[in-house]
């Protein structure tokens with residue numbers, strides 16, 4: 126198949142998909158997201174769909190978008206990596222920027238290296254963990270990784286300059302670490318072109334395995350080839366188009382076809398005198414070692430504080446979240462929910478939710494609160510870890526009997542102004558959004574140290590009315606550690622994490 130200007134066509138596709146990724150991330154906010162399929166790029170990842178199926182036994186409807194990618198890869202190879210994947214495109218651009226070497230260096234840089242096998246072992250480890258129920262692919266799925274990194278770094282940086290959509294300056298706990306990892310990955314392109322894609326990417330590895338029997342692939346006419354190696358100059362995959370082609374490494378960038386001065390390369394079905402492909406290069410012994418390591422690592426992952434142990438007081442999940450085990454089996458740590466939250470309350474968890482909950486969303490009420498009539502995080506979540514609920518369901522309007530409860534607020538009497546400092550304060554009662562209010566007062570007369578009497582209102586909490594939205598904690602005037610704080614107990618999504626259970630002594 127002759128393909129004039131295929132490089133230019135691929136670049137147009139790459140710019141389109143990278144622009145689409147940025148645009149969908151940009152409109153992922155309360156003002157713009159209505160009606161758009163904002164999770165589209167996240168939903169394209171076959172790795173998310175397959176690993177999520179392993180952990181939860183279901184494929185979330187949105188992830189059906191991955192099916193066309195799988196189907197096309199089986200026939201046309203690993204084209205996703207250089208035509209669609211936003212992290213792949215970013216890596217390719219930065220590699221080009223860093224490595225404008227002499228051609229002879231490019232040939233060396235673009236030759237296959239045994240370290241490229243590492244991504245297959247990473248894929249195997251992540252899939253084995255998924256089969257055991259621990260979904261950790263979100264740490265390394267390239268689309269989730271880029272969405273998370275841009276959300277916690279680029280988005281606050283843009284807001285810093287006053288052009289952000291609605292929050293003055295969003296902050297994300299531990300965002301510096303997430304941003305630093307992305308910077309390291311980009312800088313690694315200085316040493317090996319597309320370092321992430323060639324060496325580490327588990328999605329690339331999965332697509333590589335799927336493409337092994339693809340009928341459409343790069344083929345070399347051995348009669349025409351003069352072994353000049355010019356096809357290596359811009360090869361994105363490092364897949365040896367000049368020799369026995371390594372199909373699972375090829376990104377179908379087509380650069381080699383245009384770089385070949387003899388017209389010896391084509392993309393398509395085999396013709397007479399086309400060279401053989403290199404067999405899949407993977408060390409079975411290493412694969413076995415990875416399997417054993419994953420099996421050993423799994424209980425360690427679970428032995429930390431996690432969903433399978435006691436509920437954690439600080440693990441307060443967004444409204445509509447699945448029970449903790451199922452939540453961790455679905456959440457890919459993409460941070461789309463954090464991007465869309467209008468109060469910035471959703472933050473990437475560190476180790477408080479267990480290692481398996483690293484970078485999953487939790488509510489940190491010192492930073493924000495859950496807005497009473499907002500259900501945006503469920504609409505943004507691409508995997509159903511946070512289910513789509515209506516405002517009526519959230520606030521408990523008919524036909525729903527009860528509101529969705531995220532946790533319960535508790536007073537710390539030693540810090541509360543009316544309780545311990547004889548000072549009038551009604552802030553928490555004023556901001557409480559429920560009807561009737563969950564915070565109520567008793568009028569009391571208190572004897573002060575100097576013998577005088579002060580009349581004031583002391584606040585109480587009605588736990589059955591509190592929805593755990595956290596606005597009282599956020600607005601409490603005791604700044605550093607609020608006098609009213611939310612814990613996860615009483616959350617609707619958990620039968621176990623309750624204060625009083627019928628039939629339980």
Ligand code: SF4
Pocket residue numbers: 443444462465466467468470471494495496499500501502503
């Ligand atoms: S429902 Fe609450 S946690 Fe979710 S986006 Fe809205 S304010 Fe944030």
Ligand code: SF4
Pocket residue numbers: 455456457458459460461462463484485486505506507508509510511
């Ligand atoms: S819960 Fe948040 S971080 Fe997890 S998959 Fe859904 S949107 Fe992404």
